[in-house]
Amino acid sequence: MPHDHNDSQAPGTISPSGHPYRPDDDRPLTYWQNMEIAVRELLVEKGYITALQIQNQIDTMDARSPTNGANVVARAWTDPEFKAALMNDAAQATRDMGFDIGPMHLIAVENSDMVHNVVVCTLCSCYPRNLLGLPPDWYKSRAYRSRAVIEPRKVLTEFGLVLSENVQVRVHDSTADMRYIVIPSQPEASKGLPVPDLVKWVTRDSMIGVGKAHAPT
Amino acid sequence: MKVRVHNNWPPGHVRTPGYLRGKTGEIERKIGLFSNPEQNAYRHAPEQRELLRVRFKMSEVWGANAENPNDVIEAEIYSHWLEAV
Structure with missing residues (x-):
């Protein structure tokens, strides 16, 4: 397993086994x-x-994790009736699946060949935590929050996702009471697989809209 | 239906992002009634205000600097921040 070695580390601050020491987090409480x-x-x-x-x-x-959302997406891919309910009221549909999402209001937005959805909260860090758990650190960064609405395609490229000019990007700014989950397009190669296998194709990033669903690695 | 976001800059806990103020968009859907956060944040008895999702074209928001003019931003805006165009 590779390590993050810091080349600028002053000599003498390397452990006997060759690892740089990480400074202790001794700051006072804010x-x-x-x-x-x-x-x-x-x-x-x-x-x-x-x-x-x-x-x-x-x-x-x-205990909440992206796996909850992956189960929702995999079911939406395979169960048209559930998918319709999800697009109509995502909060109620996920509750009916058995997830305890509290009072969260949820909207599901669906990717297609023509539309790619991506979620941000420019004002703070609103995220569907009650379904997917805590957001990744970058989601809360000022860089992501400001750039996602100004240059979403460039941001997506940095995540490794290059979209055709023909695909419309829809940026969803969670400004108020709703939370969002992206339903990524189902990869062709996954069609016909049982739901427990499909769940493994759905990544956290694909439900934020900065990635696509893909074969488990 | 086309709506314009008020170009107001009041102090307080406002959930209308600055970059959308004064911009015109289309109502994408009506979500329902929610407590006005501008009152709720200060423990004032909040009025119930209609919340709407509004779709803005990138060209409307960023003008000639838009990365791709046909891409869109969708945001939730309270009705008292909107006027019909």
Whole structure:
């Protein structure tokens, strides 16, 4: 497995096994980190919520992953009735599949030969967390959030996705109450496979719209 | 239906992105009633406002600098930020 060696590392800061030392993360807490701890501890001390409830909520969020969305997409590829329900009300359709997405409002947008959808939140980092789990770090970066609406094709090229001029790019800016999931086009080579196999073709990036569904590697 | 986003710059928790203010687009769909975030963010009893998805052409948003004039941006805009064109 390759490692990230830092060539600018000063001599003498290499471990005996030849690895550069990574600096310890010894920064003090920020103002808002302190504030979050203070409010959380107050809520627990005053009995509004328990530490166990907080831990359970963290566990619930950590258990959500792109695999949930991949199951939704694979079913949409193979079940026209579900697909129609998903396009009509994606939140209700995913709830009916058994996913606990809380109060999230969800819209599914479908890629085709003529249209490619990509999702961004220019104002903050809105993401369908209640279905797909936490967003990737780049999704929250200022570079992605600003460039996705200004030069989406260039951004997609950097993700390795080059689109024909004939394909319309639709950038969905999650400005308010809705969250979005892209239904990527089903690759020809995957047609006819059973759903449990199809799930492996659906990547997180393909559901954000910065990639395509592809054969499992 | 064509609508234009108000070119207003009020302070506060506004969910209308600056790059779309003053721009004209087509209503893509109506989503329903939602609490006005400009009141909700400050714990004022929020009014229910209609939320709409509006589709803007890249050429409308970025003019001659558009990467591809026929690509589009779709965003959710509250009705009180829109006027019919």
